[in-house]
Amino acid sequence: MGFINCVNVSMVSNLINYPLILVNLKSYSETMGAKAEELAEITQKISSDTGIRIGLAPQFTDIQRLKRFEIPIFSQHIDGIFPGAHTGHILAEAVKSSGSVGTILNHSERRMLLSDIESALKRTKEVDLISVVCVNTTNVGMAVAAFDPDIIAIEPPELIGTGIAVSKAKPEIILESVEAIKRINKNVTVLCGAGITCGEDVFSAIKLGSSGVLVASGIVKASNWKNILQEFADAALKAKKDEGTE
Amino acid sequence: MGFINCVNVSMVSNLINYPLILVNLKSYSETMGAKAEELAEITQKISSDTGIRIGLAPQFTDIQRLKRFEIPIFSQHIDGIFPGAHTGHILAEAVKSSGSVGTILNHSERRMLLSDIESALKRTKEVDLISVVCVNTTNVGMAVAAFDPDIIAIEPPELIGTGIAVSKAKPEIILESVEAIKRINKNVTVLCGAGITCGEDVFSAIKLGSSGVLVASGIVKASNWKNILQEFADAALKAKKDEGTE
Amino acid sequence: MGFINCVNVSMVSNLINYPLILVNLKSYSETMGAKAEELAEITQKISSDTGIRIGLAPQFTDIQRLKRFEIPIFSQHIDGIFPGAHTGHILAEAVKSSGSVGTILNHSERRMLLSDIESALKRTKEVDLISVVCVNTTNVGMAVAAFDPDIIAIEPPELIGTGIAVSKAKPEIILESVEAIKRINKNVTVLCGAGITCGEDVFSAIKLGSSGVLVASGIVKASNWKNILQEFADAALKAKKDEGTE
Amino acid sequence: MGFINCVNVSMVSNLINYPLILVNLKSYSETMGAKAEELAEITQKISSDTGIRIGLAPQFTDIQRLKRFEIPIFSQHIDGIFPGAHTGHILAEAVKSSGSVGTILNHSERRMLLSDIESALKRTKEVDLISVVCVNTTNVGMAVAAFDPDIIAIEPPELIGTGIAVSKAKPEIILESVEAIKRINKNVTVLCGAGITCGEDVFSAIKLGSSGVLVASGIVKASNWKNILQEFADAALKAKKDEGTE
Structure with a gap:
């Protein structure tokens, strides 16, 4: 018997499987433009070697540049709008056609209105984008689960x-939120994030029941991207194998 | 004697001269992705033929695609942030390095906090982006003029x-705002927009004292981009020549 | 057998029972200051005569004036803040100590961030305010139900x-949302609103399963407050009695 | 020769003269409800004894309670709206009719859109409220000066x-902003704030050219309101007298 959360799930054109490592490049200059391509190159190699899916969420203007890599690219946000007169907004169709397979929503640095989360999620379903909704508490996670992200x-x-690491400082929040979210909507996959900086954090996060991690500075600011990504992927692989052999 | 507003001004690497026609592609599907490239191709040709500068402001994800054209590309918005932990934001360095020469700010569909307009304008100066701040009234224009956009x-x-067209419905707002804005800060160039759909609108706008137009649906939704852009450019050229010969 | 939604429920110091008619005075001048007191006077009389609970949600500055009436007073909003350095915010303790027994949250004219709805609801529980969270769709209602308002x-x-009236134009949304919300959290009471202007609308709303109505212009803009409130209260009473005798 | 900024100016029904001490009560529990009345009582006494105008800006729900005191009461914010369907907003007419003589706008804890500052200022003029617009920099002050607050x-x-104290840490920002703002609009009065905790801070602020201070925790959190207000008023009086005798 193993973690049901780590079974590979065919989903949104098989672009994602679990455990998933999703790297949020935020507005960091370390991973902008050509440097985002450099990180994508490394990511593609390690993902291919280990079989662990690793996604990148670059700045909007860099999505186009990362399209050619065989890794899943995520947008950092979309607005719940339809094509039309919306200056300076992020359109679902635009991030999709630029090469994204999914989008982050409601990140703590880009909190959304409740009603906008609903409309943005509708747009992700309409254009077939994988949705990753960030939440700060178990209760907010339960609320979001009602929207079927x-x-x-x-x-x-x-x-x-x-x-x-959240898996060290608040292990109970992972256990509790996975359980509570699944109770509302068993189709939702749960990742965890915040403070993840080493392989051990990734391993514990998965062991505690999450299906992977959302990470940013832990990768972006690391002195050696190849080493840290390898460490993360190995830890995810180990957690996955543990499951298989049990 | 002529319109001082139409004299060519060397500025931000000579990328802009006046009169300027700036086309805001908003989130329109008609001008997204490959279709934005098609419009850019036509724009480049007409701009080259007439010598009238025509800029495009595509969606963020399309800036990269339009980089190769010899026309000025604008972002539709930037946030007043520095590189760092800002998920889903628009960084000045990112739009610049993707190929923008400038950015729109405070569009009526993306209104900004007063304090954010100031910080975003500081960022445009730091990374050498041309700033185009939208305002709804002469008073707001005067206020913004203090920030030296x-x-x-x-x-x-x-x-x-x-x-x-604003030049038909409210000609006095153009006359009045150009005068009032220049009184606060004579280095600011004034464009006008809203409802511009034909060459005559462009001609009147320039004759009334603006240095060009900001246009969106008037171009994007036109049945024939080549014809409408030619008409706009010819009208701008005529207004410019009138000035030269006076 | 009757509507379980109309049974009187002892709650928050017995200040509320159902069916409830909650009148949102918005920023209407017709019901500001002394005129809010006039409406409260009439409301108190009709409520006392019919036994139907009728609440008023005046502007923040008028809460104090309505304290003396024996009717439940609601705030139109609170922020999810604690006492401290928050200029221009609405503090739970402040609306409570001014005489409110509850507060509206997330009205469509004052939409809130998902995370702020959670924190504001925590504050209502801490200071013992009745929370009325407005939602635009069944799905949003289900999400909010997770917060236990x-x-x-x-x-x-x-x-x-x-x-x-919503009860005429979209009767299914009432049926469906009451059912869906109760499934997530059976302790939540459901009101419905929008377009309610006559007794018949109130009667149908309750018959369809809601525990009362949220109404604004239907009362505020009526030519005769006494008549319209009497009509609403009579309809609510009739719906309640129907239940008792079935 | 003296400070022209300290001359008494007849304005908005003579309710204000300078130097002005404006105390922002924010959402502090120390100055809420009955405690706001206690502070108002002390303020009224000291203001009457010294002749120095001292205003209070309580929470919206407390404006009504402070109406009876002979001191100027300010709102902490208003929205740029007209009476109508605006739930949870702050209407100019409402704060006026509750007893305010003016309102703070754009406080750093309640930043406003540029376009909303303009519309809110229009409303203050229409209902005859004194406007106090907070700004963070000299440039923002110059921008706001164009709106004639x-x-x-x-x-x-x-x-x-x-x-x-700003007068100690950044004296140049007071000198510079007073000069720059007056250059744009000589009718605007300039206060300064941030970190003001003792009489000396008040004295320096006025000596540097401001017409008084905006203060919050420096008064609210003081152990003895009577003593600290007396100290502030005495310092303002001394600064004012210095001017008269020079």
Whole structure:
């Protein structure tokens, strides 16, 4: 018997399987433009070697550049709008046609109105984008589960960017939120994030019941992308294998 | 004696001269992705033939695709942030490195906090982006002039998308705002917009003292981009020549 | 057998029972200051005569004036903040100490961030305020139910202020949302609103399963407050009695 | 020769003269409800004894309670709306009829859209409210001056609540902003704020050219309101007298 959360799930054209490592490049200059391509190159190699799916969420303007890599690219946000007179907005069709397979929504640095989360999620379904909705608490996760997103990423905001892993500081929030979210909607996959900086954090996160991690500075600011991504992927692989052999 | 507003001004690497026609592609599907490239191709040809500068402001994800054209590309918005932990934001460095020469700010469909307009304008100066701040009234234009933007575009929101040209419906707002804005800051260039759909609208706008137009549906939704852009460019050229010969 | 939604429920110091008619005074001048007191006087009389609970949600500055009436007073909004350095915000303790027994949250004219709805609801529980969270769709209602509010008011925004009653135009949304919300959280009471202008609308709303109505212009803009409130209360009473005798 | 900024100016029904001490009660529990009345009582006494005008800006729900005192009461915010269907908004007419003589706008804890500042200021003029627009920098002050507010309060946000007085930490920002704002619009009165905690801070602020101070925690959190207000008023009086005798 194993973690049901780590079974590969055919979903949105098989672009994603679990455990998933999703790297949010935020507005970091370390991973902008040509440097985003460099990271994508490394990511593609390690993902191919280990079989662990690793996605990147670059800045909007860099989505186009990363299209050619065989890794899943996510947008950092979309607005719940339809094509039309919306200046400066992020259209679902635009991120899709630029090469994204999914989008983050409601990140703690880009909180959304409740009604906009609903409309943005409708747009992801219409254009076939994988949705990753960030939440700060189990209760918010339960609320979002009612909207039937693909993935909910639970990130205690007070740990973001600290290097103190959620899986170490608040293991109970992972256990509790996975259970509570699945109770509302068993089709939702749960990731966790905040403070993830090493393989051990990834391993514990998966062991605690999440289907992978959402990470940003832990990868972006690491001195050696190849080493840290390898460490993350190995840890995810180990957690996955544990499951298989049990 | 002529319109001082139409003299060519060397500015931000000579990328812009006046009169300027700036086309805001908003989130229209008619001008997304490959279709944005098609429009850029036509724009480049007409701009080259007439010598009238025509800029395009595509969706963020399309900036990269339009980089190769010899026309000025504008972002539809930037946030007043520095590189760092800002998920889903628009970074000045990112739009610049993707190929933009400037950015629209405070469009009526993307209104900004007063304090954010100031910080975003600081960022445009730091990374050498041409700033086009949209305002709804002469008073707001005067306020913005204190921030020393490159261009202020005055657009009465009630006329946007109506096909009723600001130069016809409210000629006095152009006269008045150009005068008032220049009184506060003579280095600011004034464009006008809202409801511009034909060459005559462009001609009147320039004759009334603006240095060009900000247009969206008037071009995007036109049945023939080549014809309408030619008509706009010819009208701008005529207005410019009138000035030269006076 | 009757409507379980209309049984009187002892709750938050017995201040509320059902069916409830909640009148949102918005920023209407017709019901501001002394005129709010006039409406409260009439409301108190009719409520006392019929036994039907009728609440008023005046502007923040008028809460104090309505304290003396024996009717439940609601705030139109609170922020999810604690006492402290928050200029221009609405503090739970402040509306409570001024005489409110509850507060509306997330009205379509004052939409809130998902995370702020959670924190504002926490504050209502801490200071013992009845919470009425407005939602635009059944799905949003289900999401909010996870936060365990006292009341959810479902209001299709496209009907607000139209005079076309939700109970006539979209009876299925009432049936469906009551059922769906109760499935997530059976302790939540459901009101409905939008377009309610006559006794018949109130009667149908309750018959369809809601525990009362949220109404604004239907009362505020009526030519005779006494008559319209009497009509609403009589209809609510009739719906309640129907239940008792079945 | 003296400070022209301290001359008494007849304005908005003589309710205000300068130097002005404006105390922002924010959402502090120390000055809520009955405690706001206690502070108003002390304020009224000291203001009457010294002749120095001291205003209070309580929470919206407390405006009504402070109406009876002979001191100027300010709202902490208004929205740029007209009476109508605006739930949870702050209407100019409502704060006026509750007893306010003016309102703060664009406080750093309640930043406003540029276009909303303009519309809110229009409303203050229509209902005859004194406007106090907060700004964070000299440039923002110059921008706001174009809207012709009554008072601009310059508050470097990084000093708010620190106890490090703007008049000590950044004297040049007071000198510079008073000069720059007056150059754009000589009718505007300039206050300064942030970190003001003692009489000396008040004295320096006025000596540097401001017409008074905007203060919050420096008064609210003081152990003895009577003593601290007396100290502030005495310092303002001394600064005013210095001017008269020079």
